[in-house]
Amino acid sequence: MTYQTKKTMVSLLASIAILISYCISVYNDISKGLTLENDATFWAKKMLIYIAIGIAINIISFIVFHILLSVNLTVKDSMKDSKEINRKLELEMVEDEMDKLIELKSLRVGYIIASTGFILGLILLAFNTSIAIVLNILFLSFFVGAIAEGISNLFFYFRGIRNA
Amino acid sequence: MPKKFNITNNVRTLRFFANEMTQADLAEKAGVSRQTIMAIESGKYAPTLELAFRIADAFNVSITEVFGFEAKEESK
Numbered sequence: 001m002t003y004q005t006k007k008t009m010v011s012l013l014a015s016i017a018i019l020i021s022y023c024i025s026v027y028n029d030i031s032k033g034l035t036l037e038n039d040a041t042f043w044a045k046k047m048l049i050y051i052a053i054g055i056a057i058n059i060i061s062f063i064v065f066h067i068l069l070s071v072n073l074t075v076k077d078s079m080k081d082s083k084e085i086n087r088k089l090e091l092e093m094v095e096d097e098m099d100k101l102i103e104l105k106s107l108r109v110g111y112i113i114a115s116t117g118f119i120l121g122l123i124l125l126a127f128n129t130s131i132a133i134v135l136n137i138l139f140l141s142f143f144v145g146a147i148a149e150g151i152s153n154l155f156f157y158f159r160g161i162r163n164a
Numbered sequence: 165m166p167k168k169f170n171i172t173n174n175v176r177t178l179r180f181f182a183n184e185m186t187q188a189d190l191a192e193k194a195g196v197s198r199q200t201i202m203a204i205e206s207g208k209y210a211p212t213l214e215l216a217f218r219i220a221d222a223f224n225v226s227i228t229e230v231f232g233f234e235a236k237e238e239s240k
Contacts, residue, residue: 002199091188096196098209157199160208 003069003092004099005157010065011058012150018054019143025050026136037130047139102156110149117141171210172232175201178223193222 025046029036036042073088121137179185187205191198195218203209204219211219220227 002197004197004199091192092197094191094195094197096200097212097215098200098203099197160203160206162210 004095004102005154006069007062007065008150008153008157010061012147012154014054014057014061015143015146015150018050018057019140019147021053022050022139022143037132040131040135043132043135047135050139098161102153102161105156105161106149106153109152110145112145113148114142114145117145167235170207170234170236172234173204173207174230174232175205175219178225178230182223190219190222194218 069092070085070089073092074085117137118141120141121134124137125131125134175190179187179190187198187201191201194201194215196215200209200211200215204211216227216231220230223230
């Protein structure tokens with residue numbers, strides 16, 4: 001497995017962890033008997049907190065990932081020279097035309113899912129569905145879109161990709 | 165009848181004749197990742213014209229010696 005696939009997996013796992021923790025948190029709120037159907041402020045605050053947590057988890061996981069990658073390279077190739085380690089790391093981390101093409105194609109998958117969720121939310125809002133459900137559909141569709149983007153990214157790396 | 169086009173390559177053979185050049189060395193010379201060289205070698209990725217020229221340049225051969233083009237008829 002190479003750097004790009006490992007990086008995608010780290011990002012994917014972080015997104016899944018955040019989504020699961022959000023779902024558990026919402027389930028706990030509902031099981032406590034809170035009536036939050038029309039409390040848009042509550043949901044907006046909760047979602048903003050989870051977006052902030054998501055950004056923090058992504059940054060931390062990438063820092064840990066890069067530390068582990070450097071340690072792995074040093075141990076595997078028994079290198080002691082820091083310049084050599086940095087050179088190897090740079091070679092591993094290079095992003096080329098195939099990576100960009102895969103990123104574009106998987107980004108498209110993510111956008112399709114996120115925009116479908118957005119349209120679904122608007123349709124539900126038009127039919128007087130509660131604001132809590134609409135906000136949750138929007139929030140979840142963005143997260144599911146990010147997860148789908150990661151999965152399609154891995155799929156393209158393993159199956160291969162054509163330019164056309 | 166619809167035709168399917170395939171880009172073939174001799175990267176593995178050329179690496180062998182270039183003193184068993186590693187994928188990592190070729191990747192460094194062509195300025196791409198090892199994963200991309202692996203994908204090209206196994207036919208999972210057809211490179212752009214620019215990268216194809218850079219790979220040919222890494223072996224000091226013409227582009228037609230590295231890449232080929234074949235059209236095969238697809239049965240319905």
